[in-house]
Amino acid sequence: MKKMSNPFKFGSAVTGEQYYDRTLDGEKLYSTIAGGSSNIVLYAPRRYGKTSLVKKVIEKWAADGFTCLYFDMMKIDSVESFCEKYASAVYAAESAAEKIMRLIGSGLSSLRPKFTVDDNGKPTVELDFTTRRFSVNDLEEVLDLPEKVAGGQRTFVVIFDEFQEIATWAGKIPMEGVFRGCIQHHNSVRYVFLGSKTHMLQRMFSDHARPFYNSARILQLDKPPIEESRRFVSERFASVDIVIGKEAVDKVLELSHNIPYYVQALSSEIYENVMAGSGKKISLEDVDDAADSLVDMKREQYEIILEDLSGAQRRLLSALAASPTDCFEEEYRRKFGLGQSSTVHGALLKLVAKGYVERLKAVYFVGDPFFARYLNSASYEVRRDK
Numbered sequence: 001m002k003k004m005s006n007p008f009k010f011g012s013a014v015t016g017e018q019y020y021d022r023t024l025d026g027e028k029l030y031s032t033i034a035g036g037s038s039n040i041v042l043y044a045p046r047r048y049g050k051t052s053l054v055k056k057v058i059e060k061w062a063a064d065g066f067t068c069l070y071f072d073m074m075k076i077d078s079v080e081s082f083c084e085k086y087a088s089a090v091y092a093a094e095s096a097a098e099k100i101m102r103l104i105g106s107g108l109s110s111l112r113p114k115f116t117v118d119d120n121g122k123p124t125v126e127l128d129f130t131t132r133r134f135s136v137n138d139l140e141e142v143l144d145l146p147e148k149v150a151g152g153q154r155t156f157v158v159i160f161d162e163f164q165e166i167a168t169w170a171g172k173i174p175m176e177g178v179f180r181g182c183i184q185h186h187n188s189v190r191y192v193f194l195g196s197k198t199h200m201l202q203r204m205f206s207d208h209a210r211p212f213y214n215s216a217r218i219l220q221l222d223k224p225p226i227e228e229s230r231r232f233v234s235e236r237f238a239s240v241d242i243v244i245g246k247e248a249v250d251k252v253l254e255l256s257h258n259i260p261y262y263v264q265a266l267s268s269e270i271y272e273n274v275m276a277g278s279g280k281k282i283s284l285e286d287v288d289d290a291a292d293s294l295v296d297m298k299r300e301q302y303e304i305i306l307e308d309l310s311g312a313q314r315r316l317l318s319a320l321a322a323s324p325t326d327c328f329e330e331e332y333r334r335k336f337g338l339g340q341s342s343t344v345h346g347a348l349l350k351l352v353a354k355g356y357v358e359r360l361k362a363v364y365f366v367g368d369p370f371f372a373r374y375l376n377s378a379s380y381e382v383r384r385d386k
């Protein structure tokens with residue numbers, strides 16, 4: 001019998017067989033940028049599949065001849081480190097190394113750029129920030145690099161993932177203003193801004209007092225169409241000779257809230273529990289058991305999170321696990337013992353900032369469906385009563 005491996009994957013961005021289409025979203029993203037009509041902001045709560053989608057679309061832009069530069073802001077914690085890593089990324093994306101060395105050399109000479117290769121063989125730029133204070137001008141030089149490299153001869157697509165993070169870098173430089181000031185003059189670079197802290201990203205682009213106001217077309221990535229998710233789950237199980245009926249598939253999607261990461265995590269757990277290639281048919285009970293084992297695996301982590309929350313935050317989180325809502329009127333507050341409106345508001349801000357609660361179309365909900373399952377479970381009730 002051929003050896004079979006788990007057909008599901010979760011954690012990092014997925015491609016190939018582990019990816020299902022999202023054709024409509026991909027098409028919108030692809031054509032807006034390819035047509036050059038505007039820059040794009042693409043936001044969605046955590047784990048909806050933003051990074052995977054954009055990586056898929058990058059393949060299409062690249063096939064059209066665009067030079068694509070994917071840059072993750074999550075790994076950056078200061079403007080200095082941004083400059084070094086971004087200059088390195090442009091350096092790595094540019095095939096004519098001489099040209100970029102000349103540009104970086106002339107614009108940033110006082111930061112003594114050193115051109116090396118890192119341990120993975122990737123071209124890297126090192127900047128020396130010890131000799132003088134870092135200035136707005138340095139940041140502008142770095143941000144303008146793709147435009148200069150393109151030189152009107154070709155077009156870059158720059159994708160900043162988790163873009164909202166620039167608002168969190170400490171320091172005196174008004175990041176958003178400088179970013180916006182530079183990129184609005186770029187004719188040969190198109191930008192895609194991705195983010196999962198939806199409240200932060202939305203405010204950045206929709207608040208008329210902020211520099212990025214109205215500067216890009218805003219796309220919201222929804223959950224995948226339910227039919228696509230259904231097909232994906234059944235086909236992936238079928239590929240390892242496991243049968244799953246429609247009811248069980250629907251149960252998987254219900255318990256994972258049809259969020260791609262959790263769809264894959266739950267399916268993967270089911271796979272681990274039933275024997276691959278056994279021709280076995282998955283029951284509703286198998287799905288429930290797998291959901292319980294996911295909760296069990298994360299139980300300790302959930303408990304640590306809860307210990308760090310205030311009483312008001314814990315009560316609100318439990319309420320939202322039981323009943324997502326867009327309205328915290330008296331009836332809701334009384335039902336869940338949440339107290340004053342101002343207390344709820346304060347707790348809500350904290351839970352959103354910590355990423356445990358998400359907001360989509362004005363409705364607040366617990367982002368991780370298995371955290372919600374834990375909060376709704378009898379075992380949590382028992383602890384809470386103690």
Ligand SMILES: Nc1ncnc2c1ncn2[C@@H]1O[C@H](COP(=O)(O)OP(=O)(O)OP(=O)(O)O)[C@@H](O)[C@H]1O
Nearest residue numbers: 009010011019020046047048049050051052260261
């Ligand atoms: N199109 C897809 N097809 C199948 N699975 C997907 C798809 N998109 C995302 N996933 C699942 O979700 C997981 C997370 O995907 P990805 O990292 O792209 O999401 P994200 O929204 O960028 O997440 P984060 O908020 O953590 O940055 C993947 O590892 C995969 O299991």
Ligand SMILES: [Mg+2]
Nearest residue numbers: 050051052161
């Ligand atoms: Mg991501």
